[in-house]
Amino acid sequence: MKNTLEIKDLYVRYGGIEALRGVSMSIPEGKIITLVGANGAGKSTTLRSISKLVKPYKGSITYNDEELLNLSPKEIVERGIIHVPEGRHVFPDMTVLENLKIGAYLRKDNIKPDIEYAHKLFPILKDRSNQLAGTLSGGEQQMLAVARGLMAKPKVLMMDEPSLGLAPLIIKDIFSIIERVNKEEGVTILLIEQNANAALKIADYGYVMETGTIELEGLGSDLRNNDHVKELYLGRAAE
Amino acid sequence: MTLDVFLQQLANGLMLGCLFALIAIGYTMVYGILRLINFAHGDIFMMAMYVAFFTITIFHIPWYISFIIVIVVTMLLGILTEKIAYKPLRKQNAPPISLLISAIGISYLMENVAIVLFTGRPKDFPQIPFFTSMTQLGPVRVQNLAIMVPFILIILLVVLLYLINNTKSGMAMRAVSRDLDTAQLMGIDVNKTISFTFAIGSALAAVGAIMWGMRYPQIQPLVGLTPGIKCFIAAVIGGIGNIKGAVIGGILLGLIETLIVAFFPGLSGYRDAFSFILLIIILLVKPNGLIGEKIADKV
Numbered sequence: 084m085k086n087t088l089e090i091k092d093l094y095v096r097y098g099g100i101e102a103l104r105g106v107s108m109s110i111p112e113g114k115i116i117t118l119v120g121a122n123g124a125g126k127s128t129t130l131r132s133i134s135k136l137v138k139p140y141k142g143s144i145t146y147n148d149e150e151l152l153n154l155s156p157k158e159i160v161e162r163g164i165i166h167v168p169e170g171r172h173v174f175p176d177m178t179v180l181e182n183l184k185i186g187a188y189l190r191k192d193n194i195k196p197d198i199e200y201a202h203k204l205f206p207i208l209k210d211r212s213n214q215l216a217g218t219l220s221g222g223e224q225q226m227l228a229v230a231r232g233l234m235a236k237p238k239v240l241m242m243d244e245p246s247l248g249l250a251p252l253i254i255k256d257i258f259s260i261i262e263r264v265n266k267e268e269g270v271t272i273l274l275i276e277q278n279a280n281a282a283l284k285i286a287d288y289g290y291v292m293e294t295g296t297i298e299l300e301g302l303g304s305d306l307r308n309n310d311h312v313k314e315l316y317l318g319r320a321a322e
Numbered sequence: 323m324t325l326d327v328f329l330q331q332l333a334n335g336l337m338l339g340c341l342f343a344l345i346a347i348g349y350t351m352v353y354g355i356l357r358l359i360n361f362a363h364g365d366i367f368m369m370a371m372y373v374a375f376f377t378i379t380i381f382h383i384p385w386y387i388s389f390i391i392v393i394v395v396t397m398l399l400g401i402l403t404e405k406i407a408y409k410p411l412r413k414q415n416a417p418p419i420s421l422l423i424s425a426i427g428i429s430y431l432m433e434n435v436a437i438v439l440f441t442g443r444p445k446d447f448p449q450i451p452f453f454t455s456m457t458q459l460g461p462v463r464v465q466n467l468a469i470m471v472p473f474i475l476i477i478l479l480v481v482l483l484y485l486i487n488n489t490k491s492g493m494a495m496r497a498v499s500r501d502l503d504t505a506q507l508m509g510i511d512v513n514k515t516i517s518f519t520f521a522i523g524s525a526l527a528a529v530g531a532i533m534w535g536m537r538y539p540q541i542q543p544l545v546g547l548t549p550g551i552k553c554f555i556a557a558v559i560g561g562i563g564n565i566k567g568a569v570i571g572g573i574l575l576g577l578i579e580t581l582i583v584a585f586f587p588g589l590s591g592y593r594d595a596f597s598f599i600l601l602i603i604i605l606l607v608k609p610n611g612l613i614g615e616k617i618a619d620k621v
Contacts, residue, residue, distance in 0.1 A: 136503055160509030172504040174497055185493055189509035235509070 087112040087271060088133070088164070088239055093142035095128050102128040103139070104295040110239065111288075115265050115272040117303065119279040120292035121315070126275045127169055129292070130241050133273075134166035135159050146239075160189055163238035169247060169275075171228040175217025179208055182216045182227055186234030194234065201230040204260055222253035229257065233264065240264070241273040246281060254278065258285055283307045291315075326461035331584035332577070333459075337468040337537065339576025340475040344530035345553035346560070346568035347482070348400075348523030354499040354563040355519045357418060361425040362403050364550015365432035366524050370396040370531035371447060371541045372440055378448040385450045393528045400524025401517045403428055409513065436543035444542040447535035454536050471533055478526060479569060486565070491518055499563070548594065555601045561614020570612060575600065 088110035095103040103125045110116045118126050131137045133144055135156040144151045146162055154162075173182050183201055187194040202209035205226040211219065216227055225245055232240055242261070246254040262285050264270050276282035283289050286303035291312055299312065306312050345367055352360040373395045377388035407428040411421050453467045486492035494515045497505040506512055534549065535541060556575045560567025575597055583590045604612065 134507055136506060155511075156506035157509045157511050160507070166507045168504055168507060172501055174500050174504070176500065177493075177496065181493065185497055185508050185510075188490070188494070231508075 087147055088273070089143075089145045090129070090133070091143045091145075093129070093132060093139050093144065095125075095132055095137055095139045097128075097137075102137075102295055103132065105142070106292070106295070106297055108290055108297065108300075110271060110273050112238075112271050113265070113269050114287040115262070115274060115285055117274040117276060117279075117282040117286035117289045118292055119276050119282055119289060119306075119312075122277065123294075124292040125295040126292055127243055130166055130243050130273070130275060133159070133164065133241060136166075157189070160235060163236065165232045165235045165237035165240050167228050167232040167240065167242045167245065169243035171221070171224040173216040173219070173224050173227045173231065175215065177216055178213050179216055179219070179227055180212040182231050183208070183234050186231035187236075190234075190236065197234050197236065201233060204233075204263070205230050222249050222256075225249060225253070225257060226260075229260065233268075233270075237270055239271040239273060241275075243275045244277060245274070246276060246278045254281060258282075261285065279312065280307065283312075327584070329460070329462045330464075331580055333462050333464050333468050335577040335580030335584075336573065337464075337471045337576070338580055339573035340471045341530050341534050341537070341572075342549070342553050342556045342576045343475055343569040343572030344478070344526050344533075345549060346556040346572040347479075347565055348527045349554050349557040350560070350562055350565055350568040351495075351519050351523045353557070355495060355516055356408065356412075356421070358408065358421045358425060359554065360403075360520075360523075361422075361429040361550070362407070362432060363523070363527060364546035364553070365429050365436075366396060366400055366403065366546070367527045367531045367534075367549060368436060368541070368543065368546030369399055369432065370524075370528040371535045371545060372436065372445075373528075374532050374535055375445055375447060375541060378450075379446075385448070385452075389532055392532060393525050396524045396528035396531070397521040400520040400527075404516060404520045409516075433543050433547075440543060442542060444540045447539035447541050449536065449539060453533075465537065467533060467536055474529065474533070475569070478529065479565075482522070482526075482565065485522075491515070495519055552594075552597050555597050559601055559604050559611055561611025564611070564614050567611055567613045574612075 090106060090108040093103050093106040094101065106129055118129060120126050128137060132139045135154060139152065146164065151159060174185065177185065183198055184194070187197065207223055208227055208230055211223070216224065219227060229245065245257050258281055261272055261274065265272050274282050274286065283303045283306050289301065289303050289306045290297050291299040291306065299306065299309065348363050349360060352358060370392055373392045374388060377383045377391050378385055383391065407424045408421055411424055453470065454465055456463055457466050457469065459469065486495060494505065494510045495518065497508060497510055498512055498515045502512060552575060553572065556571035557568045559575065560569065560571030578600055579593060579596050582596050583593050
């Protein structure tokens with residue numbers, strides 16, 4: 084199995100608080116990997132360390148054997164590792180189309196086919212092209228955030244809680260698009276979710292995080308049936 | 323007051339307002355991107371005047387070449403200010419108040435460096451007949467400059483708005499000013515974008531400084547102080563962070579200040595106080611400025 088993104092023994096500190104304490108994960112090419120866990124477990128911090136919004140003080144993050152730890156956020160994007168942030172964070176006073184274009188900020192090639200692809204995945208974004216992104220509904224904004232991430236032609240797409248605050252039907256849509264992008268475009272997916280059940284369902288492999296460390300890992304289906312995971316994160320949904 | 327005098331004052335006020343606007347844009351752009359009042363902006367304006375003085379009066383460089391030098395040097399100075407006074411703090415995630423103190427510090431530094439380098443004795447700003455000769459415009463007699471300045475402002479504003487709304491760099495600026503983290507996730511180089519913003523703001527201040535110098539041709543190291551404060555007020559009146567607001571605020575301030583003194587000559591000693599009174603009134607009625615939006619988060 085070829086590993087594209089490898090996190091080893093990662094430590095992050097915010098002020099005096101250890102947010103990550105020796106996190107190790109491996110995200111192989113072409114797979115959907117999920118990282119589940121409760122609020123404040125350090126899931127977002129893990130993503131933010133990969134995209135260099137926070138600086139780990141110890142550990143290593145490699146991509147195709149290249150050390151990423153001292154790169155800038157821009158250099159991470161240049162390597163095709165794209166982070167779709169939690170809470171969508173579309174640019175509210177830009178139009179939907181501008182949001183798509185800014186997703187391709189570093190690209191110098193023709194982005195037209197990608198805009199068409201985004202429109203194919205999310206037809207609603209085509210209809211709303213000239214509308215300000217701030218006027219979209221939560222679900223539409225999430226679609227835009229995912230589409231914007233795809234505009235960068237990602238090799239690895241990291242998504243932080245795409246289901247947050249959305250209606251179940253829309254969550255289903257978004258998850259099926261994530262799967263589709265993975266199958267059609269071969270994009271590696273690192274999916275962070277509190278909605279563990281939905282995430283483990285589509286994931287090849289999963290990690291369970293608790294207070295800054297990885298507590299459990301395993302195949303998506305195995306984790307869904309794991310008693311500990313069921314009890315902690317899945318509740319009734321798994322039954 | 324006769325109509326002629328009124329028109330005369332209107333022309334004066336408009337010119338002053340346009341100059342305010344040019345400088346206010348720099349405040350508002352930097353605020354938009356860093357949420358910082360760049361108190362050094364008025365001193366950058368002052369430095370631009372000295373550069374113009376030295377290139378034209380001392381080195382006898384033709385004015386059109388000199389203006390380009392002034393603009394370029396001022397842009398570099400703006401970028402340098404950011405790199406020295408703000409960037410190290412930004413990198414440490416310093417609280418906004420630290421940046422503010424740093425801004426005040428660099429402002430004093432520039433004023434005192436200017437005193438050391440150029441002495442405190444006022445110098446005469448070069449007069450360029452192409453701009454400073456007088457023209458009779460109907461009943462109004464004004465400097466050529468007074469006719470040119472509004473057009474210069476409009477042209478620069480159109481170029482600026484085009485840049486911001488239709489180019490990649492402009493898109494990056496809007497993204498950084500709205501959401502720093504997410505802008506970085508798009509691969510936008512935040513430091514480059516911030517430098518770019520300082521460069522543009524400083525370039526506009528340089529244009530303003532040249533015109534200001536020809537209108538009020540005495541320069542000394544503290545010459546940027548009052549225009550600096552007033553243009554900051556103009557930016558706040560218009561709604562800080564908003565470029566069109568800065569222009570409207572600047573023009574309004576220039577007009578009102580000039581016209582009040584024209585109507586009530588006895589009050590001319592209180593000229594500068596009107597700016598503050600206007601600021602207080604507008605903020606009481608519209609706390610976010612005339613066309614400002616609510617900025618709830620940050621600072």
